[in-house]
Amino acid sequence: MSELNTNVVENQLVKERASQRYKDGFVTDIESVTIPPGLNEDTIRLISKKKKEPEWLLEYRLNAYRHWLTMPTPDWAKLNVPEIDFQAISYYSSPQTKAENAPKSLDEVDPRILETYEKLGVPLHERERLAGVVAVDAVFDSVSVGTTFRKELAEVGVIFCSFSEAVQDHPEIVKKYLSTVVSARDNYFAALNAAVFSDGSFVYIPEGVRCPMELSTYFRINANHTGQFERTLIVAEAGSHVSYLEGCTAPMRDENQLHAAVVELVAMDDATIKYSTVQNWYPGDENGKGGIYNFVTKRGNCLGRNSKISWTQVETGSAITWKYPSCILRGDNSSGEFYSVALTNNYQQADTGTKMIHIGENTKSTIISKGISVGKSQNSYRGIVRVAKSADNARNFSQCDSLLIGKECGAHTFPYTESANMTATLEHEATTSKISDDQMNYCLQRGIPEEEAISLIVDGFCKQVFKELPMEFAVEAKALLDVSLEGAIG
Amino acid sequence: MLEIKDIYAKAGDKEILKNLNLSVKPGEVHAIMGPNGSGKSTMGNLLAGMPHVTATSGSVTYQGKDLLQMEPEDRAAEGVFLAFQYPVEIPGVNNMYFLRTAYNAQRKHRGEENLDSASFLRMVKEKIKQLHMSDDLLKRPVNVGFSGGEKKRNEVFQMAVLEPNLAIMDETDSGLDIDALRVVADGVNQLRSPDRSFVIITHYQRLLDYIEPDFVHVLVDGQIVKSGTKKLALELEEQGYGWLED
């Protein structure tokens, strides 16, 4: 699509999406099977049984749980996290129609669920979407309700299905890679996830295959008093290529809901994984009531030579965000990228960033982080660049920019570097700025009203990150920023 | 078109304009000259409604309306354009996108439909050609990394696209080489029409060789101390401002 047409589409969509505050805050009225709140070994056995899991996976869960019990809650982030009552949460909820008998085709999915996704702008029919073909795995509370374009993908050998199905149909791959990137003991929330995880997506790209379409997962929390604990695994064999997108929304509720996910990526020789997220969990209201607590561990292992993993995230939602998509650069010449926009408004708190661990020779990493703080929110970038002794000629470039809108918000950066190799080149740039009066005056003088001017300037501030997103997601991201900026003036 | 009457105005806390009077009729070109710090830019900023300049007394009427009561973006939409002395950089925002946002915001204010992208692009390309400027001006972020001359040209380009009724040009000729000066002058001359007026702030009578003004005014210490024709600019060039100051 030409730049020109892109702009037309962009603008229409942006206008539509920006017209309402949190437009995805509705609840779908559907009977669900939700297990009673509470967490103990029986809960875990029940989840595992519901999913008809093999014994080894139950053992894995139980081990994780037992370890989790011994772990303290992490307190190193610049976040004010209220105590979470893990016994008050239900760990499994599934729409009833799905519960006993998983639908094999999209025609069998409850129309109310199809309608929900339609309303969210993610139609589950296999029609070409705006920017071309995108296959979707739709996760509704604790289960995947459908995955599109499976046949087309299977023809080239790509496996794209829910994690639960993968456990049944491809246990050898799951067993081989599960927890190889994020161990069940990695951190408090990763351990919790390993114990109680429900659905997520599974992607396997065979050797030499360039995935013919974008893959995406759309996570939706619907039921109340539940948490969502999804788990995603993407394996890209040698010489393969995949671009994966993830979106998330939840109803507006006064209660806080927990979302603790784990994502593991593995890239072999010459493989590329591009992982994009637009995170729009309900952020809570303007007084800080409600919203999702988002504690996520995402990590990619660049195992092969010349492999590449690129994370792009646009974080506008959640009351609390605790998230550090990272890369382990093990293969020689491998590269990792992290492009991030995090916008916080009202009482939102975000502590997000990345870890780039250089182990192989000539490994390269790029970090571009754009934090925007509005209202009374707090926004922190936290990053580590670690260069192991073995990583000759490792290179990192980090750029962390913060934009403050208003006087009561905060922006913080915590960039750590640890290098054990003299040949490493590490560059770091950081800026903190405000929208200047001169910029605002310039826009006003050209006839652009204040609200539009802020949106324009913020969009410009985020340009380096937005250009990494697939077109359709870039549109969504820009629209979300506009909505999230509401009330930024005055 | 524009009637400035007995204006006293502050820039920040400092009183700068002291009893300023100026009347501009449709189709006229007025040149404003005067020493550094005399209040020329302050006058432009007052007309454009920039928040740091406030009138303490007097009135400004624009097309029959009380200009000082209008929001800056509304003034723009009703045809007031200020080419800034120091155009500001807006990183990441491409020039064309910026200009289209401005263009459509102005149309919206006037109750008109948005111009679609294709028509806008066509129009903009036509203007660029008329002004003998290069297309890549459109793709670059607003003024970022522009040379001084490029920034000034960009102001003229924006003016050509927005087609104001009253254009105030604040030293748009400063720092330009002779070719660029011609480009800027062409831009103004192409826009000249019986219902469009210009207030051109400049230090150099050279510009006025290319843009024939109807009147030349000298602003000293916040007020107009002498008005005349183009001949006045020549006298100023020879003699400086000293003879006018007391």
Ligand SMILES: Nc1ncnc2c1ncn2[C@@H]1O[C@H](COP(=O)(O)OP(=O)(O)OP(=O)(O)O)[C@@H](O)[C@H]1O
């Ligand atoms: N925001 C402000 N606060 C205080 N003083 C200001 C402010 N803006 C301008 N001034 C002062 O107002 C006076 C007039 O400035 P102005 O920019 O209008 O002069 P000018 O005639 O345009 O000069 P030049 O030819 O150098 O561009 C100067 O003394 C300047 O320092």
Ligand SMILES: [Mg+2]
């Ligand atoms: Mg000036």
